[in-house]
Amino acid sequence: MIIRGEVPPGGRIIERALCEQIKVSRTPLREALKLLEAEGLIEISQNKGARIISFTQTEAQNLFEVIAGLESLAAELAVTRIGADDLAALDDMHERMCAHYERREKDLYFELNSSIHDTIVRVSGNPVLVATHANLMLRSRRGRYMAILDPLRWQESVEEHEAVMAAFHARDPERARLVWRRHLLRTGETVCAVLKSETGSSAAAKDAALPR
Numbered sequence: 001m002i003i004r005g006e007v008p009p010g011g012r013i014i015e016r017a018l019c020e021q022i023k024v025s026r027t028p029l030r031e032a033l034k035l036l037e038a039e040g041l042i043e044i045s046q047n048k049g050a051r052i053i054s055f056t057q058t059e060a061q062n063l064f065e066v067i068a069g070l071e072s073l074a075a076e077l078a079v080t081r082i083g084a085d086d087l088a089a090l091d092d093m094h095e096r097m098c099a100h101y102e103r104r105e106k107d108l109y110f111e112l113n114s115s116i117h118d119t120i121v122r123v124s125g126n127p128v129l130v131a132t133h134a135n136l137m138l139r140s141r142r143g144r145y146m147a148i149l150d151p152l153r154w155q156e157s158v159e160e161h162e163a164v165m166a167a168f169h170a171r172d173p174e175r176a177r178l179v180w181r182r183h184l185l186r187t188g189e190t191v192c193a194v195l196k197s198e199t200g201s202s203a204a205a206k207d208a209a210l211p212r
Contacts, residue, residue, distance in 0.1 A: 002041050002052060003142045004107070009054035013042065039138040057195045060143050064188025067140050070133050071117060072181035074124035075164060079173040082123045087168060090119060094165050101158050110145055116161065120180070143191040153190045157183065 001007050019029055033050050036042045044050045082090075093116050100109035121133045148154040160183040167176035 002036070003138070003145050005146070007052050009052050011052050012048070013050040013052070015049065036138075041138055041142070055139075055142060055146075055191075055195065057192045059139075060188060060191045060195060063136065063139055064143065064184055064191065067133075067136060068181050068184035068188065070129060070136075071121065071184055072177045074121040074126070074129055074133070075167075075180035076173040076177035077124040077126060077129075078120050079168055079171060079176045081125045082168065086119065086123050090116060090165065090168065093119070094161060097161070098158060101154070106148060110148065113144070113148075113157075113161075114141060120164075144187055146194050147187045147190040149194065150190055153186070156186065160186070 007013070013033065015026060015029060019026060022029075033042060033044060037044050037050075041053060042050050043053055093112050097109055097112040097116065100106075100112065118137075121130055124130070148157065160179060163179045164176055164183070167173075167179055
């Protein structure tokens with residue numbers, strides 16, 4: 001819900017209402033909230049409860065610079081290490097992701113997109129890279145979902161996925177690295193643009209509400 005923007009940044013989490021919505025008791029919900037706090041998605045105050053942490057332009061830029069470095073290295077390594085079964089699985093996920101794109105099924109597309117990114121990281125075979133990447137995933141997924149809300153960026157993203165799959169089949173690690181680095185940096189740029197637009201809209205709304 002946080003990743004998809006269903007709960008607004010700065011908004012409070014009402015535990016009782018959320019328990020009813022997702023049909024769980026307070027105990028597992030509170031455990032989940034502790035995990036989300038550790039992931040940097042929410043903050044919990046003893047007096048005010050849980051609140052969604054805002055995603056800033058500076059944070060998005062810093063985060064996607066790191067993610068771009070990690071995932072481009074993962075793609076470079078994965079091209080040289082991937083086996084036939086993993087390559088076939090990537091092909092299958094890519095084809096299904098493209099089908100969801102054609103039908104504009106955003107959530108289903110996003111789930112497969114995330115699986116492709118995670119698979120490339122896993123196939124890199126570097127446990128340090130995998131662990132570091134996992135620590136950043138929730139924050140980056142929140143940004144990546146924001147990016148595909150832009151139709152032009154969504155189309156561009158699909159084309160970049162096509163290009164990285166071509167690099168895998170050509171066994172071209174340098175091409176895979178360059179394509180995937182650009183892919184993640186462009187996502188970061190789009191997220192920053194969305195956040196800038198939201199900040200401007202919020203400021204304009206506040207200004208309009210002031211007495212004249």
